[in-house]
Amino acid sequence: MSETINNAELQLTCLYxxxxxxxxxxxxxxxxxxxxxYNSITVEHLAVREKVGMFDVSHMGEIxxxxxxxxxxxxxxxxxxxxxFEPGKVLYGMMCYPxxxxxxxxxxxxxxxxxxxxxxxxxxxxxxxxxxxxxHAEGFDCVVRNESPVWGQIAVQGPAAEKVVxxxxxxKEAAELGFYTFCDVEYKGKRLILSRTGYxxxxxxxxYTSTEGTVELxxxxxEAGVQPCGLGCRDTLRFEAGLPxxxxxxxxxxxxxxxxxxxxxxxxxxxxxxxxxxxxxxxEIVRKLVGIEIGDKAIPRAGYPVETPEGEEVGIxxxxxxxISLDKSICFAxxxxxxxxxxxxxCVRIRKKVFAGKVVKKRFYQTNYKK
Amino acid sequence: xxKIIEGLKYSESHEWVKVEDGIAVVGVTxxxxxxxxxxxxxxxxxVDDEVTAGExxxxxxxxxxxxxxxxxxxxxxxxxxxxxxxxxxxxNEDAFENWIIKVEMSDPSELDNLLDAAAxxxxxxx
Numbered sequence: 023m024s025e026t027i028n029n030a031e032l033q034l035t036c037l038y039x040x041x042x043x044x045x046x047x048x049x050x051x052x053x054x055x056x057x058x059x060y061n062s063i064t065v066e067h068l069a070v071r072e073k074v075g076m077f078d079v080s081h082m083g084e085i086x087x088x089x090x091x092x093x094x095x096x097x098x099x100x101x102x103x104x105x106x107f108e109p110g111k112v113l114y115g116m117m118c119y120p121x122x123x124x125x126x127x128x129x130x131x132x133x134x135x136x137x138x139x140x141x142x143x144x145x146x147x148x149x150x151x152x153x154x155x156x157x158h159a160e161g162f163d164c165v166v167r168n169e170s171p172v173w174g175q176i177a178v179q180g181p182a183a184e185k186v187v188x189x190x191x192x193x194k195e196a197a198e199l200g201f202y203t204f205c206d207v208e209y210k211g212k213r214l215i216l217s218r219t220g221y222x223x224x225x226x227x228x229x230y231t232s233t234e235g236t237v238e239l240x241x242x243x244x245e246a247g248v249q250p251c252g253l254g255c256r257d258t259l260r261f262e263a264g265l266p267x268x269x270x271x272x273x274x275x276x277x278x279x280x281x282x283x284x285x286x287x288x289x290x291x292x293x294x295x296x297x298x299x300x301x302x303x304x305x306e307i308v309r310k311l312v313g314i315e316i317g318d319k320a321i322p323r324a325g326y327p328v329e330t331p332e333g334e335e336v337g338i339x340x341x342x343x344x345x346i347s348l349d350k351s352i353c354f355a356x357x358x359x360x361x362x363x364x365x366x367x368x369c370v371r372i373r374k375k376v377f378a379g380k381v382v383k384k385r386f387y388q389t390n391y392k393k
Numbered sequence: 394x395x396k397i398i399e400g401l402k403y404s405e406s407h408e409w410v411k412v413e414d415g416i417a418v419v420g421v422t423x424x425x426x427x428x429x430x431x432x433x434x435x436x437x438x439x440v441d442d443e444v445t446a447g448e449x450x451x452x453x454x455x456x457x458x459x460x461x462x463x464x465x466x467x468x469x470x471x472x473x474x475x476x477x478x479x480x481x482x483x484x485n486e487d488a489f490e491n492w493i494i495k496v497e498m499s500d501p502s503e504l505d506n507l508l509d510a511a512a513x514x515x516x517x518x519x
Contacts, residue, residue, distance in 0.1 A: 047430075063456040064431045254430075254457055319434045319481075321454045343456065344433045373436065373452060373459075 035080035036174045036233035037240055044250060051253055052146035054081040059252040067258050067346045069249035070222050074180035076248050077256055079228065080236060083148035084173045085141040085155060089164030092137040099158055100130055101278060101295070103288035109134045112202045112219055115286045116278050117154065118295030122302055123274035126151050127266065129219065131204060137164070140215070144268045158294070174236025178248070179226030179259075181390065187216070187227050190246045191239065196227060201391045209235040221256065223263025223389040261341050262348065264313070264385030270324060270340045271311055271354055279303050280356070281311045282384060309337065310362040313386060314370060315352045316379035319344060322353035322370040329369045329376060336361050339370060345386060351377075352386050394519055395424040398489055402504055403513035406463040409489065410507060417466045417504075420492040421453065421484065424517045429455040432484045435477040436462075437493060442470045444496060446503045451493070453484065465507055468498040 032055045041048060046057035057078065059066060069075040087096055097104050102115030109132050117125040126147040131140035143151045152168040159166050178186055187196040193216055195205050204217035212232040220226035229239060244250065257267065266272050271281050277295075278287050279302040287299055316322060322342035327335050342353030353370065361368060366381040397403075402410040407425035411418045426432065434454035444450040444464040451462040472495040477483060483491040498504075508516065 058457070059430065062431050067456075258456060319478075320436060321434055321459065323459055344454070346456065373449075375436075 033081070035078055036236050037078040037080060040237065040240055040244075041078065046250070046252060049253075052081060052144065054145055056081060057250070057252040059254045060250045063252070063254040063258060064346055066249060066251040067255040070180045070224055070251060070255065070259055071347055072181070074178065074182035074186050074248055075251035075255070076240070076243055077177040077179065077251050077253075078175075078240070079177050080174040080233070081145035082175055083143040083145060083151065083168070083170040084230065085143060085148075085152055086167045086169055087139045087141060087155070087159070087164055088135075088137060088167075089162075090137055091163030092139055095159055095162035095164050096130060096139050096141070097291060098162070098293055099155060100128075101287040101293055101299075102130070103291055104130060104132065104139075105291070107132055109136075110203050110205060112204055112217060114202075116272065116283070117151065118277070118293070118299065119274060120295055120298060122277040122279065122295045122298035124268070124272040124277060125154050125274075127268050127272050131215070131217070134206060147268065172233065173230050174233040175228060175230045176236060176239055176243070177220055177222075177226060177228045178243070179220045179222040179251075180224050183224070183226040184392075186243065186246070186248060187229075190242065190248075191229075199227075199392075201225070201393065209239065218392065221265060222259040223265070223387050224259075225390055225392045257341075258343055258346055261343055261354070262345055262387035263389050264383075264387070266311075266354075267341065276311070276356065277302055280307060280309055307359060309356045310359045311340065311354055311356050311384065312362050313352060313382045313384040314339075314355050314368055314379045315350055315382045315386075316370055316377040318351060318377045320372045320375070320377055321351055322355075322372060322377075327371045328355045328357055329371060330361065331367050331369060331378065333376075336368070342370075347387055350386075352382070354384060395422070395427055395517070396489065397423070397510050397514050397519075399510045401489075401510065402465065402507035403510065404463060404465040404507055405516060406461075408463060408465050410465045410504065411492075412501075412504070415498070415501075416471060417468070417496040417498050418492045419465060419494050419496060421462070421488055422513070423488045424519075425453075425460075426485050426488040429453055429458075429460060431456050432481045435481045435484065435493065437473045437477070438470050440470055440473060444468060444470060444494070446500075446506070454481075462493065464496070466496055466498050466503050467500055468496040471495050471497050
């Protein structure tokens with residue numbers, strides 16, 4: 023059930039003491055000791071779908087890129103197009119290796135100061151990303167700073183998230199923000215980035231501020247009765263919404279094209295990995311990420327084999343659950359591209375038994391973003 | 394603090410056995426259900442299947458993970474708790490009341506290899 027982990031090497035977020043006080047089930051994740059659940063994954067999942075929940079996401083990385091060459095540089099390492107993208111906007115995309123494999127998936131914030139960008143990266147990849155960015159910044163007129171340790175982050179997610187942020191925290195500006203935009207406000211004299219983003223398939227906000235401010239905001243939200251949510255339901259929520267997790271659905275071996283995320287790669291500009299991704303797009307691709315639904319309560323888990331009805335192994339499950347919101351057993355799987363079309367019959371081998379299913383859309387759950 | 398019932402036999406892998414009229418009734422412990430969290434599926438064998446002590450006979454699935462069920466005794470499955478097919482969460486509600494399989498033991502002396510309540514309590518550190 024557990025691997026041997028040297029706890030001394032694990033980092034703690036600024037909210038660690040709060041999680042322990044709430045008696046959360048803690049587990050190592052991405053080099054941090056993180057809360058998996060406070061009470062029940064199902065209860066926390068449904069709180070976000072039906073009302074509101076909050077997550078400690080202080081483990082995420084914040085890397086700032088600034089200088090006259092910042093836009094040119096970020097556009098070179100990022101698959102999506104940031105030219106013409108206005109201050110206050112947030113863009114999702116990837117950093118790729120020259121072979122099209124993924125260094126990381128990330129959010130790019132165009133700051134209100136010209137030629138200032140914030141790159142929000144996955145916790146597990148902070149050191150690797152920072153090294154990658156620094157290495158490639160040579161020759162561009164910009165500076166790169168990793169400020170991850172000094173920023174805390176809370177995600178407030180769910181249909182009542184706007185009410186919580188405007189009424190409980192008092193940030194009326196939140197009501198004016200569209201999805202994937204942000205504004206700068208202050209908390210106790212320190213910058214607070216109020217961002218209408220998230221990783222749950224619901225409307226919501228991510229609040230980045232100082233670690234001290236993060237702890238105070240968390241306490242105020244707890245006092246107001248907002249459900250604390252762990253990484254357990256963060257995964258079930260993002261999965262239902264069809265969102266990839268680096269390491270499962272994106273990796274040095276799984277490119278954005280294979281993962282069906284080609285819409286976040288813009289080919290009318292140059293970026294690292296472009297040629298390889300274009301070749302993959304043109305047909306040089308072996309496997310594709312699909313959704314599979316099986317007609318049973320048994321649960322397809324990462325690593326389980328995917329087979330044709332004739333028993334030929336053609337793929338592998340990357341993430342799977344018995345979906346809490348949909349009451350169906352569904353998974354993401356990487357399969358030979360010949361079997362990737364919707365409605366293709368595919369089976370999943372779960373322990374000794376084989377369960378019949380079919381290819382379905384990856385966005386299992388109808389997302390509810392603010393337009 | 395999880396519930397432990399005196400008089401039952403326990404395995405190190407958190408199954409319990411109660412012997413009723415020579416038949417071994419097998420379930421998982423309260424400690425195991427609490428560790429697993431919300432149980433969403435119980436993968437059970439079929440009646441007449443053979444099970445072997447120390448070997449997997451099914452699995453419990455929570456939202457997050459699958460955990461193998463290990464048979465504490467050897468023999469033939471004479472009943473499975475079909476109520477768990479539709480209501481797996483019953484295991485969370487009362488792990489001792491909601492047994493999983495009943496086994497006609499081929500070698501009842503295997504029971505001697507299992508833990509008593511005190512030894513199991515010590516194993517889980519309570």
